Amino acid sequence: MTSYDIAIIGGGIVGCALARELSARFKRVVLIEKESAVAQHTSGRNSGVVHSGFNPHPGTLKAKFCVEGSREIRRYCAERKIPCEQVGTFVVATEESQVPTLHELKTRGTKNGVPGLEVLSVESVRKHEPNARGVQALHSPTGAIVDSKGLATAIATEARERGVTLMTGQEVVGIRERADHVELQCRNEPIRCELLINSAGLHADRLAHWMGVGRDLVVAPFRGEYFVVKHPVIRSMIYPVPHPVVPFLGVHLTKSIDGSVLLGPNAVPAFGREAYGPWNVNVRDVAQMLAHRGVWNALVRNQTLVKIAWNEWRHSRSRTHFWREAGKLVDGLRQEDLTLGRRVGIRPQLIRADGHLVEDLVIETTPRSVHVLNVVSPGMTSSIPFAKWLSSQISDELRWTAPRTVAGAA
Numbered sequence: 446m447t448s449y450d451i452a453i454i455g456g457g458i459v460g461c462a463l464a465r466e467l468s469a470r471f472k473r474v475v476l477i478e479k480e481s482a483v484a485q486h487t488s489g490r491n492s493g494v495v496h497s498g499f500n501p502h503p504g505t506l507k508a509k510f511c512v513e514g515s516r517e518i519r520r521y522c523a524e525r526k527i528p529c530e531q532v533g534t535f536v537v538a539t540e541e542s543q544v545p546t547l548h549e550l551k552t553r554g555t556k557n558g559v560p561g562l563e564v565l566s567v568e569s570v571r572k573h574e575p576n577a578r579g580v581q582a583l584h585s586p587t588g589a590i591v592d593s594k595g596l597a598t599a600i601a602t603e604a605r606e607r608g609v610t611l612m613t614g615q616e617v618v619g620i621r622e623r624a625d626h627v628e629l630q631c632r633n634e635p636i637r638c639e640l641l642i643n644s645a646g647l648h649a650d651r652l653a654h655w656m657g658v659g660r661d662l663v664v665a666p667f668r669g670e671y672f673v674v675k676h677p678v679i680r681s682m683i684y685p686v687p688h689p690v691v692p693f694l695g696v697h698l699t700k701s702i703d704g705s706v707l708l709g710p711n712a713v714p715a716f717g718r719e720a721y722g723p724w725n726v727n728v729r730d731v732a733q734m735l736a737h738r739g740v741w742n743a744l745v746r747n748q749t750l751v752k753i754a755w756n757e758w759r760h761s762r763s764r765t766h767f768w769r770e771a772g773k774l775v776d777g778l779r780q781e782d783l784t785l786g787r788r789v790g791i792r793p794q795l796i797r798a799d800g801h802l803v804e805d806l807v808i809e810t811t812p813r814s815v816h817v818l819n820v821v822s823p824g825m826t827s828s829i830p831f832a833k834w835l836s837s838q839i840s841d842e843l844r845w846t847a848p849r850t851v852a853g854a855a
């Protein structure tokens with residue numbers, strides 16, 4: 446059995462960033478990924494937006510890491526020549542009643558430390574985005590786009606250059622915690638480590654449950670689908686005003702790094718943690734979800750969520766729906782220009798036993814393990830400062846020094 450100081454489960458951007466960061470302090474670090482390469486799930490299937498940080502509530506971990514991450518990712522990409530473009534973000538109020546929310550977002554963003562936020566008239570917006578609609582918009586000049594798979598791969602490569610062992614095609618199927626180490630049962634070979642970090646994304650809650658922690662939490666997967674427009678209908682990113690109740694940003698338009706424009710993502714309840722197709726069902730995942738009282742409480746107590754989920758389900762992969770929603774934000778979109786994108790990402794939305802949708806990061810620990818839960822958007826943007834923070838909570842003796850549970854805002 447090979448022994449390591451630290452084993453990290455999950456080769457998404459969070460696991461890669463953790464491996465890179467921890468390799469600066471510890472000699473024997475292994476990153477274990479079940480797929481044949483890193484970033485095959487959420488980290489390689491997202492919108493590729495480096496968020497500037499005006500959405501998260503001040504004081505949350507999300508806000509802190511997003512604003513720092515926006516700066517760090519742009520700098521990292523410039524240094525490593527990873528495609529990244531600072532195109533700016535607009536949040537468009539389509540009616541006067543939404544304008545106060547733009548000012549709230551500006552205040553929130555300013556508190557979070559986001560530079561250069563301005564509420565602009567539609568005439569000023571059109572100087573940047575000639576096709577923009579609406580009455581006013583919040584402009585955030587630091588919003589950027591990046592090649593998300595390229596970014597995760599570059600971070601993993603750097604981690605390997607610094608001495609991290611990268612094990613791909615190696616699924617962890619069982620975990621046993623002993624007094625002075627952890628044993629990982631893997632598909633190919635067993636591994637022993639002094640400290641385990643679980644950053645398994647869509648599966649992180651399941652691995653935590655194996656170790657007896659986070660049992661009051663469960664991942665509910667929501668599929669994000671996209672349509673693609675080949676012609677440059679926008680030059681930056683255009684978002685609607687966010688919904689006050691659900692933590693999804695609504696169908697928006699994003700210029701992507703290859704020059705095309707993405708419409709979406711939506712947020713359709715998925716019948717499996719990796720159920721990317723509309724008819725994919727994973728019976729074990731569905732049974733586990735339905736066995737958790739958090740899912741039932743969410744269904745009974747959050748009627749707004751149920752209505753939105755039903756609406757998203759009805760309009761899944763609907764060209765007309767995406768065209769109508771995006772058409773509220775910009776002129777010049779023809780329905781026939783929209784093609785269903787091949788990219789589909791799944792959000793691991795964490796639900797508490799009382800049915801609450803958790804908004805912020807949650808860290809659960811045991812004496813020899815750290816479980817990173819609820820890395821929802823903007824998890825890619827936040828990854829580098831999050832990894833630095835997490836490393837700072839681990840002592841040289843490989844002990845977690847922060848409280849046993851670190852839970853941000855519910």
Ligand SMILES: Cc1cc2nc3c(=O)[nH]c(=O)nc-3n(C[C@H](O)[C@H](O)[C@H](O)COP(=O)(O)OP(=O)(O)OC[C@H]3O[C@@H](n4cnc5c(N)ncnc54)[C@H](O)[C@@H]3O)c2cc1C
Binds near residue numbers: 485
């Ligand atoms: C549709 C969508 C759009 C998004 N857009 C943005 C955006 O524009 N900007 C932004 O900042 N964020 C965005 N996000 C969020 C961001 O993509 C995620 O927060 C981030 O990628 C999460 O990374 P991760 O490493 O935690 O998870 P993942 O990328 O899912 O990685 C987890 C890894 O763990 C592996 N794994 C799981 N179980 C095991 C096991 N038992 N053994 C070994 N390996 C295992 C999986 O194979 C996977 O590779 C978006 C998310 C979605 C769904």
